[in-house]
Structures are given as C-alpha cells and as structure tokens.
Amino acid sequence: MLTVDYERLGLHAGDRLLDIGCGFGRHSYEALRRGADVVSSDFSLPELVEVEGTVAAMEQVEELPMGVSSSSCNGDVTMLPFPDASFDRIIASEILEHIDDDTGAIRELVRVLRPGGTFAATVPATLPEQICWKLTDEYHAPKVVGGHVRIYGRGELATRMQDAGLEILHSHRAHALHSPYWWLRCAVGVNRDVAENPLTEAYNRLLTWDIMKQPSILKAADRVLNPVLGKSLVVYGVRPVHGSNQ
Numbered sequence: 001m002l003t004v005d006y007e008r009l010g011l012h013a014g015d016r017l018l019d020i021g022c023g024f025g026r027h028s029y030e031a032l033r034r035g036a037d038v039v040s041s042d043f044s045l046p047e048l049v050e051v052e053g054t055v056a057a058m059e060q061v062e063e064l065p066m067g068v069s070s071s072s073c074n075g076d077v078t079m080l081p082f083p084d085a086s087f088d089r090i091i092a093s094e095i096l097e098h099i100d101d102d103t104g105a106i107r108e109l110v111r112v113l114r115p116g117g118t119f120a121a122t123v124p125a126t127l128p129e130q131i132c133w134k135l136t137d138e139y140h141a142p143k144v145v146g147g148h149v150r151i152y153g154r155g156e157l158a159t160r161m162q163d164a165g166l167e168i169l170h171s172h173r174a175h176a177l178h179s180p181y182w183w184l185r186c187a188v189g190v191n192r193d194v195a196e197n198p199l200t201e202a203y204n205r206l207l208t209w210d211i212m213k214q215p216s217i218l219k220a221a222d223r224v225l226n227p228v229l230g231k232s233l234v235v236y237g238v239r240p241v242h243g244s245n246q
Contacts, residue, residue: 015088021095025051041073085114115241125233128179135186166237173230
C-alpha cells in the first residue's frame with residue numbers, strides 16, 4: 001500500500017533514493033522494483049532488520065532488477081550520516097508528525113538532496129487527524145510516547161518545506177478508506193486488539209482485502225473520497241538547481 005505517487009516523485013531507474021522513516025519498507029520495496037538504489041532508514045532497529053530480510057528474499061526469487069543496491073541506516077533524521085547532495089529522491093512517510101524539531105529534520109533532508117532532486121513528505125491529513133485526537137488522547141502525544149506531536153495543515157507543511165529551500169510541485173491525499181477505520185479504533189479503544197470488537201475486525205478484513213486484492217470498487221471509492229477523507233497528505237517539492245537552501 002503506497003502513499004507516495006512515484007510518477008509525481010519522478011523516480012527513475014538508477015536514482016538513489018532515501019526512504020526515511022521506512023517502517024516495514026513498503027516504499028523501499030517499490031523503489032527497488034523500479035530499479036532505484038535505496039537506503040532505508042528508521043529509528044526502529046527491529047523494523048530495519050525485517051526490511052533487510054524481505055529484500056534478501058526478494059533477491060533470492062529474482063524479484064528485483066539486476067544491479068540495484070539496498071542498504072539500511074538506523075539513526076536520527078535530524079543528524080543524517082550522509083554527505084551533502086547524496087540522493088536524487090527522498091521519501092519521508094508519516095515521520096514528521098512524530099518529531100519535535102520537524103523544521104530541523106526537513107532542513108537536514110534537504111541538505112542531503114541533490115539540486116534538482118525531489119522530496120515527498122507524507123503526514124496525517126488535518127480533518128481525519130483532528131477527529132482521532134478528539135476521540136481519544138490514547139492516540140497521540142504526550143500520553144503516547146513517540147506518538148504524534150502535531151496536526152499539519154497543507155499550507156503549514158508546504159511552508160516548512162519552502163523555508164528549507166524547496167519549491168512545491170504538487171500535493172494530494174491518499175487512503176480515504178483508512179480514516180473511518182481509525183475513527184472506529186479510537187472510539188472503541190485504540191489500544192485494544194482489533195479482533196476484540198466485531199466492527200474493527202470486519203473493517204480490518206475489508207482493508208486487508210483492499211491491500212491484497214486491490215478490487216476496482218474499493219480503488220474507485222478511495223479516489224472519489226480522497227479529496228475530503230484521505231488519511232494522508234502528500235506534498236512534493238524540488239530542490240532548485242540554482243541558489244542555496246542554507
């Protein structure tokens with residue numbers, strides 16, 4: 001289940017991509033399939049270990065193009081261990097809302113992006129996130145350690161990216177069908193096992209069917225509802241070839 005649109009990102013075979021906050025690697029795997037060289041980075045070491053194992057399995061069954069490279073990096077997005085202008089493309093998916101110093105994180109990501117390179121940031125969209133916060137404080141910080149620390153508007157995220165030296169290209173929303181699921185989870189107890197409630201269990205089965213089978217009816221529903229109910233906001237920017245972000 002991808003949040004970033006690779007056509008809008010402008011990813012090409014041979015590009016070097018940083019997938020920051022990669023989680024379990026969904027964007028890394030797709031980039032590798034498209035022929036990019038990928039560095040998957042996350043603060044969670046167990047998730048990185050799983051990503052490495054999945055990439056190794058993909059290589060064994062020859063699912064990846066010849067010659068692509070994959071590596072991982074465990075660390076802090078505000079202090080990246082890469083030289084300036086190291087990457088052609090950067091994805092920061094559902095990570096900035098967890099970081100106190102999101103301005104510093106974006107500036108650091110722009111530092112390692114080459115001039116002319118593109119950056120995609122995804123965060124929870126305003127309305128779905130506000131509803132989750134109102135339903136329970138078990139969903140976000142400060143009650144949840146490492147939880148969401150802010151709610152972004154589209155303009156706020158775009159301004160942070162511009163202030164770091166990016167020119168904004170596009171934006172869109174994704175995963176509308178996931179918004180009611182999280183509202184339901186928050187309403188019945190976000191920390192309860194999904195199977196404990198028949199409604200959350202049924203909705204989880206629906207989303208699993210959508211992810212695994214991609215039925216046309218659900219894809220169409222997602223497209224129609226995304227502008228209003230999309231759970232994720234995606235903003236794309238480019239680092240200008242001329243000038244400096246410093």
